Amino acid sequence: MQTENVIEIRNLSKVYRDFWGRRKVQALKSLSLDVKKGEVFGLLGPNGSGKTTTLKLLLGLLFPSDGEIRVLGKPAADVDKNERIGYLPEESYLYRFLNAEETLEFYGRLFKMPAEERRKRADELIKQVGLDHARRRQLKEYSKGMTRRIGLAQALINDPDLVMLDEPTSGLDPIGTREMKDMIIRLKEQGKTVVMCSHLLADVQDVCDRIAILYAGELKVMGRVDELLSEQDETQLLTSRLNDEALAEVRQVLERHNAKMLKVGHPTASLEDLFLRTVDESRARPGRRFMPGEDGAAGTPAPAPAATPES
Amino acid sequence: MNFNPLPYPIGQAVIFWLILFGSVTGIVLAIALFTSLVARGLKGPAAVLGQVRDFAVDMIRLSPRRVFALSSLTFKEAIRRKALLIFVVFALLFMFGGWFLSGTGERPDEQARVYISFVLRVIGWLTLPVVLLLSCWGIPEDIRARSLHTVVTKPARRNEIFLGRFLGFSAVGSIIVVIMGVVGYFWIVRQTPSDLVARVPRYGDLAFLDREGNPGRGVNVGDMWEFRSYVEGATRARGLWRFKDVYPGDNPDEGLVLESRFEAFRTHKGDMERGLLCELSFFNPETELRVRHRPFQVKEFSQNEIKIDRKLSMYDEETNTTKEVDLFDDLITDGTLYVEARAIDPGQYLGMARPDLFIRMANRPFYVGYAKAVFGIWMMAILVVALGVTASCFVKGPVATLLTLTFLIIGQGFREFMDRMVFQNLNNVLAGGGPVESWIRLIRHMNPQVPMEPGVSTSIIQFVDARMFDLLWIVQHIVPDFRHFRMAPYIANGFDVNFESAIVPGLAVMFGYLLPCLLLGYFSLKLRELEAK
Numbered sequence: 046m047q048t049e050n051v052i053e054i055r056n057l058s059k060v061y062r063d064f065w066g067r068r069k070v071q072a073l074k075s076l077s078l079d080v081k082k083g084e085v086f087g088l089l090g091p092n093g094s095g096k097t098t099t100l101k102l103l104l105g106l107l108f109p110s111d112g113e114i115r116v117l118g119k120p121a122a123d124v125d126k127n128e129r130i131g132y133l134p135e136e137s138y139l140y141r142f143l144n145a146e147e148t149l150e151f152y153g154r155l156f157k158m159p160a161e162e163r164r165k166r167a168d169e170l171i172k173q174v175g176l177d178h179a180r181r182r183q184l185k186e187y188s189k190g191m192t193r194r195i196g197l198a199q200a201l202i203n204d205p206d207l208v209m210l211d212e213p214t215s216g217l218d219p220i221g222t223r224e225m226k227d228m229i230i231r232l233k234e235q236g237k238t239v240v241m242c243s244h245l246l247a248d249v250q251d252v253c254d255r256i257a258i259l260y261a262g263e264l265k266v267m268g269r270v271d272e273l274l275s276e277q278d279e280t281q282l283l284t285s286r287l288n289d290e291a292l293a294e295v296r297q298v299l300e301r302h303n304a305k306m307l308k309v310g311h312p313t314a315s316l317e318d319l320f321l322r323t324v325d326e327s328r329a330r331p332g333r334r335f336m337p338g339e340d341g342a343a344g345t346p347a348p349a350p351a352a353t354p355e356s
Numbered sequence: 357m358n359f360n361p362l363p364y365p366i367g368q369a370v371i372f373w374l375i376l377f378g379s380v381t382g383i384v385l386a387i388a389l390f391t392s393l394v395a396r397g398l399k400g401p402a403a404v405l406g407q408v409r410d411f412a413v414d415m416i417r418l419s420p421r422r423v424f425a426l427s428s429l430t431f432k433e434a435i436r437r438k439a440l441l442i443f444v445v446f447a448l449l450f451m452f453g454g455w456f457l458s459g460t461g462e463r464p465d466e467q468a469r470v471y472i473s474f475v476l477r478v479i480g481w482l483t484l485p486v487v488l489l490l491s492c493w494g495i496p497e498d499i500r501a502r503s504l505h506t507v508v509t510k511p512a513r514r515n516e517i518f519l520g521r522f523l524g525f526s527a528v529g530s531i532i533v534v535i536m537g538v539v540g541y542f543w544i545v546r547q548t549p550s551d552l553v554a555r556v557p558r559y560g561d562l563a564f565l566d567r568e569g570n571p572g573r574g575v576n577v578g579d580m581w582e583f584r585s586y587v588e589g590a591t592r593a594r595g596l597w598r599f600k601d602v603y604p605g606d607n608p609d610e611g612l613v614l615e616s617r618f619e620a621f622r623t624h625k626g627d628m629e630r631g632l633l634c635e636l637s638f639f640n641p642e643t644e645l646r647v648r649h650r651p652f653q654v655k656e657f658s659q660n661e662i663k664i665d666r667k668l669s670m671y672d673e674e675t676n677t678t679k680e681v682d683l684f685d686d687l688i689t690d691g692t693l694y695v696e697a698r699a700i701d702p703g704q705y706l707g708m709a710r711p712d713l714f715i716r717m718a719n720r721p722f723y724v725g726y727a728k729a730v731f732g733i734w735m736m737a738i739l740v741v742a743l744g745v746t747a748s749c750f751v752k753g754p755v756a757t758l759l760t761l762t763f764l765i766i767g768q769g770f771r772e773f774m775d776r777m778v779f780q781n782l783n784n785v786l787a788g789g790g791p792v793e794s795w796i797r798l799i800r801h802m803n804p805q806v807p808m809e810p811g812v813s814t815s816i817i818q819f820v821d822a823r824m825f826d827l828l829w830i831v832q833h834i835v836p837d838f839r840h841f842r843m844a845p846y847i848a849n850g851f852d853v854n855f856e857s858a859i860v861p862g863l864a865v866m867f868g869y870l871l872p873c874l875l876l877g878y879f880s881l882k883l884r885e886l887e888a889k
């Protein structure tokens with residue numbers, strides 16, 4: 046299977062400098078990763094770990110201090126690549142004096158969409174993000190979640206092949222979050238590539254094919270979600286509610302097969318475990334790449350490292 | 357302050373612009389190539405040339421539709437931010453301006469002049485601050501709110517963003533100027549009792565004959581910076597005008613109307629009841645035919661209209677007969693008319709300058725001249741927008757405002773002073789040396805005529821002064837000459853605004869700055885991270 050890399054990052058570093066050129070923060074350290082066509086890629090990491098910085102570098106909003114970036118086969122500073130990209134910023138940076146219709150109208154014009162198509166698409170998107178009731182209101186009157194929604198609509202106006210979402214679910218209500226997840230899955234089904242940052246690990250686990258965890262600008266973990274999370278030494282059973290009697294029977298069966306009941310309860314969001322372990326480990330031993338299986342930090346043995354560098 | 361419309365040497369100006377623009381771009385490019393070579397080795401110059409290529413590509417692939425989208429956004433923003441509230445100020449000024457200006461009991465033409473100047477000044481003073489603030493704050497605000505992030509991650513090019521802003525604010529400025537212009541027009545027409553017209557002058561060149569009748573300059577009656585030269589009465593001194601392209605008008609029986617605005621300079625009281633007398637004569641150097649016109653009294657500070665009939669009679673001294681002469685057929689060859697002016701009263705002088713005698717062409721309606729004067733304000737507003745948007749591409753709002761304001765002030769108020777300094781320095785007639793030397797002379801109480809003692813310190817002082825003059829020269833050539841947009845003197849003096857000497861220079865200055873502004877704005881937006889800092 047020939048997979049084409051939509052994003053290629055090689056040894057990317059970013060140092061924020063002040064007006065006088067003095068270095069303030071090293072936001073990224075020698076990051077290398079690829080995103081393949083058609084996958085949903087999640088960038089995770091604690092606050093300030095460099096996720097937004099990575100996205101901005103990919104979009105050419107920031108210039109790398111070192112390293113190389115190619116997006117859709119073009120350098121990040123190239124304007125033409127934007128024809129096929131949709132971007133939802135961390136906070137929706139839109140023109141607050143426009144209303145929802147005007148906003149989409151404006152961004153549609155930047156793509157030179159014909160008037161008819163523009164109107165149709167805008168109408169569709171407004172309905173899709175659930176702002177039909179507020180389409181004529183100026184954005185400055187919008188609530189945070191409503192601004193997020195119109196921001197999302199704006200990112201999709203050109204039917205992009207590559208969608209970059211910076212914390213798409215922040216500020217959304219549970220229904221909105223759910224819809225966002227469905228939408229990302231729909232995009233994936235349509236063969237689009239999605240790169241997203243998020244702090245909602247359960248959602249990331251649900252929608253992402255691959256993830257990378259950044260800590261203080263360094264890549265700590267990268268790999269397929271299912272591989273990273275599957276614990277091959279464990280088997281998890283999920284049944285409908287069992288009474289004590291049934292439970293005792295199950296325990297007996299397990300004992301007969303020489304297995305131990307480790308935990309009984311509701312399945313946990315195991316990405317959360319991975320994330321917390323990664324962060325703990327990175328804090329304890331800065332500068333090292335984290336191998337989830339290498340240590341017993343979280344108590345359970347884990348499979349061989351799934352996070353092999355992609356280069 | 358004299359009203360002296362000179363034809364603008366547009367060809368020369370264009371060549372000068374090309375040289376200046378070419379050399380500045382060349383120098384900047386050379387510096388960029390060199391420093392990038394030093395800093396990054398061979399990759400540096402390649403990157404610099406890549407930027408040049410990107411600019412060319414972006415210019416070629418510029419999309420008018422995107423520019424239009426961005427400029428309508430800019431326009432909408434300005435309107436929704438209530439920029440048009442300026443009309444309230446405008447209305448108030450007019451309501452109360454009328455009280456202060458009217459009823460001064462002056463001559464009607466004087467009063468019209470006051471009203472016209474008032475209206476044009478109000479339009480200028482209200483429009484410029486609005487467009488200045490709008491254009492200086494637009495992009496920085498866009499960067500601060502990061503709304504620009506959402507635009508530059510769409511396929512919008514940096515030149516489109518610059519042009520979109522520029523055109524949007526220009527549209528706002530245009531609306532303000534047009535509405536205020538129209539309202540101002542009706543206000544003037546309503547306030548002035550007399551009929552307003554725009555007189556159309558045709559100017560010639562002027563030469564002088566001295567009191568012996570030899571070519572030379574006129575007499576200087578004392579003021580160094582006097583703009584007129586003086587012709588002594590009852591001598592052979594003359595002011596000699598040459599007018600070109602003088603042809604009969606639509607009505608073949610009509611002659612010409614001349615108008616003079618000579619200044620009378622009396623060395624003795626003479627006859628105070630009447631004005632000094634001036635005699636015009638026409639002559640044709642081909643045929644040596646000379647016709648004297650009857651003398652007229654010079655009324656100062658007002659129009660002296662002299663009607664010249666087509667058929668003139670002259671007294672032929674050789675044949676002692678009166679002959680009839682045709683103005684166009686006998687006195688004018690190839691459309692060239694020579695007019696001599698002399699003063700008649702002995703011991704009295706008439707001050708003359710080039711624009712003091714002109715041929716009056718058919719009048720134009722007042723609104724034509726007025727519209728052109730408003731157009732002058734418009735061009736100035738557009739240039740301010742261009743400068744403001746450019747400045748706002750590389751500095752924040754307050755700094756951009758200050759920078760543009762500085763340009764405006766230097767370009768308008770200090771221009772005269774700066775031009776004089778540079779001119780005197782280049783011609784070595786600047787008494788007392790440059791700024792440092794002047795200070796030292798001031799402190800030491802040294803006479804400006806006394807040379808400085810030669811020595812190391814003097815050499816240093818002179819070196820520093822020379823560099824200061826270089827700097828002044830650069831400033832003089834970089835800051836636009838905003839005086840070119842002042843067309844109010846034309847119509848306040850009752851004239852139409854001349855195309856060659858007023859509109860052309862205005863357009864030249866405006867267009868001359870657009871390309872450099874675009875380049876500067878483009879690269880400022882392209883080479884910086886659009887991150888709020």
Ligand SMILES: Nc1ncnc2c1ncn2[C@@H]1O[C@H](COP(=O)(O)OP(=O)(O)OP(=O)(O)O)[C@@H](O)[C@H]1O
Pocket residue numbers: 061062069070071072090091092093094095096097098099135887888
């Ligand atoms: N404009 C800036 N100037 C200076 N430092 C910055 C700037 N933007 C970000 N940083 C720094 O760079 C580092 C990474 O920031 P970034 O915004 O990429 O984090 P993030 O992973 O997106 O965090 P969050 O989860 O909070 O959104 C932080 O230390 C931050 O302080």
Ligand SMILES: [Mg+2]
Pocket residue numbers: 096097098135211242
């Ligand atoms: Mg972030």
